[in-house]
Amino acid sequence: MQENIPEPLSAKNKSSFAYFTIRDRLPVILSKVADTVYRKKTFVKDIHGEDATEELKFIAGCISKLRNELQTNKPLVPLKDNGPDTEVWNLSLAELTQREGGEPKWFVSPWLYVECYMYRRIQEAIAQCTILHNLDPFEEQKKKAFTDSEEATEVLLHYLRQISEKAASASDDDKEEYLREFLQIALWGNRCDLSISASQENSQTESILDQLHHLEPNILVNDTKQVLNCLRSNVKDRAIDIVLDNAGFELVTDLCLAEVLLMCGWADCIRMHGKAMPWFVSDVTSSDFEWTLDSLFKSSRPSMAYFGELWRQRLEKKSWMFTVEDFWTIPYDFAKMKTSSSSLYERFKDSKIVFFKGDLNYRKLLGDLDWNPTTPFEVTLRGFHPAPLCALRTCKADLIAGLAAGQKETVEKYDKNWMLNGNWAVISFCGKSNQ
Ligand SMILES: O=P(O)(O)OC[C@H]1O[C@](O)(CO)[C@@H](O)[C@@H]1O
C-alpha cells in the first residue's frame, strides 16, 4: 500500500503538542538548566577554581540567549563548536533552509528538528568550555530519578532473580511468558521520563509488577506474538539490539529485558545504544550507564547488588555491550540512517531484532510526520528495515500508526488526553529486513 508522505509535525499548528511544547515546555526546561548551572557555582569553584565559575557564567548566558531566541521565534543559526557532529548538523540546517525556502524558525519548522536543535545548542555552550566541557546539566535529576525508584527497583530485581534461578529448567512456554512480561515492564518503564514532565520529578514508586495486569488493555497495538515468532524462527543471528531511552527506572527495566533475552537463550549478545551527549533531559549517556551499574553494584539492597555484580561481568565478557553513536543525537529520522550512518545500518543488519525504546525513538521511526493513525507501521518506516524491529513506546506525542479502524475514536472516548499522558502504549513490530 502506497501512502502519500504527510507533513511534519510543527508548532505552525497552534492546537498541536508541538506548539505547546515549544511555547511552554522547552522554555521551562531551559530555565531549569540555567538554574542548575547557577547552583553549581560554589561547588565548581571549590573543585576547579575561579576560571570554572567564569565558564558557568558563559553557559548560563548562552542558555538565556537560547531561550530568548526560541521565545521570539528567531531563525535557527549554525553551530559554532568543533564537535564531531557539527558539520553534519550545519549541513542539515542548510538542507532544511533550502527545503523551506528561508531560514528555519522555532515556531514554523519541523518540531523534531527544532527540539533536537535545542538540546544540541545546550551542548554547544558546554562544548566550548575548557574545564567544564563534560558537564551534564541533567545529571542530578537523572540520579535522583534512580534513587527515588530504588524500592521499586529492588522489588523488580528480586522478582528477576527468582526467575533467573528457574531459567535453566524452564520450558519454552515459560520462557515466552517471561519475555512477554518483561517486554511490558520495559514498555511501561518508559512512562518515567523527565522531559514530558518538563523536568519535574518522575520516578517509579509503586511496584511495576502490580500494575502490569491493569495496564495491559492500554496497549493499543500489541505485536508481542510477532516478536516471539521472530525470536523463535531466526536461529542464525545471535545479537539483539536495544536502542535505549531514559536513565533512572526505565534503564533498570531495559537491563531486565536484556537479562531475560540472554538468560532464556534468545541471544548471545545484547548491544545497548545510548546518547553521546545530554539529551531530552533524561536520556542515557555513557556516564549514566556506568553510574547506574555502579550504584547497583554498591547497593545495600541484595537483589540490586546481585545484578550489579552479574551485569558488570556481562559487560566484561562482552555478552552485553554499550555503545554511543552520533547518529542518535543528530536531527535525522531513522529513514535517513542508511545514507547518514551506513556503518550503524550495516551493524543492525546482523541483529535478530532491534528494540527501540520510548517516544522520541518512535517519533524518529515515523519521521515525526502527521500520519493517519490507521497507516500500517511498516509504511510509516519509509524503507527503514535494517533488521526486524520493535518499538516499545508509551504515547507522549500526538502521532501514532498501526491502529485499527475506529480504535482512535474509541480510546478518545475513554481518555481525551490519551496521545500525551503516557498511560497508553504500543508494542509495534515490523519483520521486514533488507538483508
Ligand atoms: O523519553 P521519551 O519517551 O523519548 O520522551 C521524550 C519526550 O520528549 C518528547 O518527544 C517531546 O518533548 C515527548 O513527546 C516526550 O514526552
Ligand SMILES: [Mn+2]
Ligand atoms: Mn527520553
